[in-house]
Amino acid sequence: MLKKLSLSPVIIAVILSFVLLLWLFSGDNYGAKNEAPEAQKLPQQQLALVETRWSDAQPYQATQVAQGQILPWRSVSIKSQQAGTVEAVLKQQGDAVKQGDKLLQLSNEGRSALLAQAKANLTLRNSELDSAKALGKAKFLSATELTRLQSEQAKAQAELITAELAISQRSPEAPFNGIVDRRHIEVGDLVQVGSELMQLVQIDQLKVTAQIAQQDIAALSVGQNVTLRLLDGRTLNGTLSFISYAADNATRSFYIEVTVNNPELLRIAGVSVTVEVQLGDIAAHRISPALLSLNASGQLGISAVNEQQQVKFYSVTLLSADNDGAWVSGLPQRVQIITQGAGFVQPGSTVRVAGAKP
Structure with a gap:
């Protein structure tokens, strides 16, 4: 009669554990062969959060x-046109003058005598020419002699004009209404042609x-x-x-x-x-200067959010700025400006808006 085989409890536990592992392994291997693995779930990307406020364009008086x-509207240096000694200063610094007012007077220096001589010489030449014309009509004077006398008369006329001009230039006149701003001469000064007299x-x-x-x-x-x-x-x-x-x-x-x-x-x-x-x-917008920034190209602008909740960078022109704010042009008539978070987003990216303050 055969003896019964007896197993200890420890051996039985080991055998059962081995059988259980084989069953689990065979089940996972079968499932892997017949079922596709579940797709890996990636964490959903979080959109950036920004704060905005609406801004409406206002009329702005643009300036350059x-x-x-x-x-001064006019400014002229009065210079001497004749040489001589200053006899009188008729207008002082700060005096108002009218066009044609005499400003000072220079010494005569024999100019009156030259004027009298020029007048007498012209009278003589006119008389000679009149007589010559009468003789010319009677065929007693040659055409050459008549021409010479006409030349002498013209010379005498020029000398008279020069003498009269020298007399008038003794007393320079104001060329326009104005004020004497500087006086460069005193009574007794000797001046030459071109010397500065007054401003x-x-x-x-x-x-x-x-x-x-x-x-x-x-x-x-x-x-x-x-x-x-x-x-x-x-x-x-x-x-x-x-x-x-x-x-x-x-x-x-x-x-x-x-x-x-x-x-x-x-x-x-x-x-x-x-x-x-x-x-x-x-049309311009009043903003805080802190909202201005530079893009990659170095252009000054403002970051805003469009209707698709996307970031858009608007290039702007700075019109003026003070302690209270800045005026800029280049933005739409109404725009949703990013006030917080603009530094963490890029143009074209979609964002979440925390609140659009009116």
């Missing part, structure tokens, strides 16, 4: 700004000159209003009166002139001034 200089200026009207860059000249036209800002804060109003037709060869800028009335005779001729030419109203 340049640095200029205020000049005469007209400042009831002023002329402002400036240079405008070639890329900005197309926006200017004669007749536009101009605001002038002095260094002390005062402002004046003028009119653009001249624009040069050719640019300066060295600077490629255009010369302009502005006419300014100065009825109060303010002492501002010769000073520097900021010239602001009024160009008319344009």
